[in-house]
Amino acid sequence: MQILDGKALAQKIEQKVSEGAKELKTSTGRVPGLAVILVGHDPASQAYVGMKKKACDRAGFYSVTHEMPEDISQEAIIKTIEMMNLNPNIDGILIQLPLPKHVDTTKILEVVAPTKDVDGFHPYNVGRLATGLDGFVPCTPLGVMELLAEYNIDVKGKNCCVVGASNIVGKPMAALLLNANATVEICHIFTDDLKKHTLAADVILVGAGVINLIKDDMVKEDAIVIDIGINRAPDGRLVGDVDYDAVAPKTSYITPVPGGVGPMTIAMLLSNTLKAAQIHAEEAR
Numbered sequence: 001m002q003i004l005d006g007k008a009l010a011q012k013i014e015q016k017v018s019e020g021a022k023e024l025k026t027s028t029g030r031v032p033g034l035a036v037i038l039v040g041h042d043p044a045s046q047a048y049v050g051m052k053k054k055a056c057d058r059a060g061f062y063s064v065t066h067e068m069p070e071d072i073s074q075e076a077i078i079k080t081i082e083m084m085n086l087n088p089n090i091d092g093i094l095i096q097l098p099l100p101k102h103v104d105t106t107k108i109l110e111v112v113a114p115t116k117d118v119d120g121f122h123p124y125n126v127g128r129l130a131t132g133l134d135g136f137v138p139c140t141p142l143g144v145m146e147l148l149a150e151y152n153i154d155v156k157g158k159n160c161c162v163v164g165a166s167n168i169v170g171k172p173m174a175a176l177l178l179n180a181n182a183t184v185e186i187c188h189i190f191t192d193d194l195k196k197h198t199l200a201a202d203v204i205l206v207g208a209g210v211i212n213l214i215k216d217d218m219v220k221e222d223a224i225v226i227d228i229g230i231n232r233a234p235d236g237r238l239v240g241d242v243d244y245d246a247v248a249p250k251t252s253y254i255t256p257v258p259g260g261v262g263p264m265t266i267a268m269l270l271s272n273t274l275k276a277a278q279i280h281a282e283e284a285r
């Protein structure tokens with residue numbers, strides 16, 4: 001069994017991104033800029049935004065956070081995004097989810113300019129991913145693909161079982177695997193007999209938000225297990241969706257939580273923001 005070390009790879013990618021940012025600044029004078037929109041006071045969202053800001057600082061990016069009260073109107077959020085769309089110092093716009101219930105998340109995500117959509121949530125980029133075209137890809141599943149590539153794991157022809165079908169994790173994960181010529185199954189809360197599907201898989205990628213959802217009797221010998229879940233256990237520890245201690249010995253590769261997919265997400269956000277800055281620099285020539 002080998003552990004897929006997302007922390008080490010994320011550091012390597014961050015290093016490359018900060019070198020790329022330096023080069024961009026030297027050749028064009030442009031510093032990559034990220035705007036984050038944070039609505040309300042959810043402690044987890046605040047913590048994620050704090051981590052993203054620190055990562056931007058480490059990479060030498062400009063970053064700004066627009067903090068808005070929980071009861072802000074949808075129109076005010078849209079106005080701020082439109083301002084960021086026009087702001088030449090901003091290359092990437094990130095809407096921290098979830099948004100409050102009175103706000104139409106789909107509508108908000110559609111306002112972000114597709115070339116500043118560093119989270120890859122705009123339907124334009126979703127469509128490009130679905131058709132195998134270049135665009136912005138959601139950071140978490142993109143990070144998973146980078147992690148697999150780092151360890152020379154080729155999913156071509158492999159049976160991949162994606163557990164979780166959200167727009168942020170499961171669906172783009174499945175699209176990336178399909179684009180890499182894997183045979184892909186997507187399971188979700190209404191899937192009958194989850195174990196039947198996971199047991200047949202060469203690669204299990206789980207992002208459901210359910211502690212210990214994947215147990216050792218659901219995993220075949222030498223499977224590759226990618227745990228995308230991040231959950232707070234009753235004792236306060238951060239854990240994934242896989243019963244790690246029982247499952248790990250059966251696997252050929254497995255990601256730990258923390259230190260697996262989590263750090264890759266932030267590294268890919270930086271990478272996507274640099275890519276956006278490079279596109280904008282090219283457009284300005």
Ligand code: NAD
Pocket residue numbers: 140163164165166167168169170187188189190191194207208209210213228229230231261262263265
């Ligand atoms: P979500 O609630 O939007 O979606 C969860 C998905 O899992 C749904 O498709 C649901 O049908 C499925 N699901 C739920 N219970 C299930 C069950 N018992 N059996 C099978 N499928 C089940 O959540 P999300 O935003 O996609 O996040 C999923 C998990 O990934 C969470 O733990 C979240 O914290 C984590 N996450 C991690 C990162 C990262 O950086 N590693 C990024 C985003 C989300």
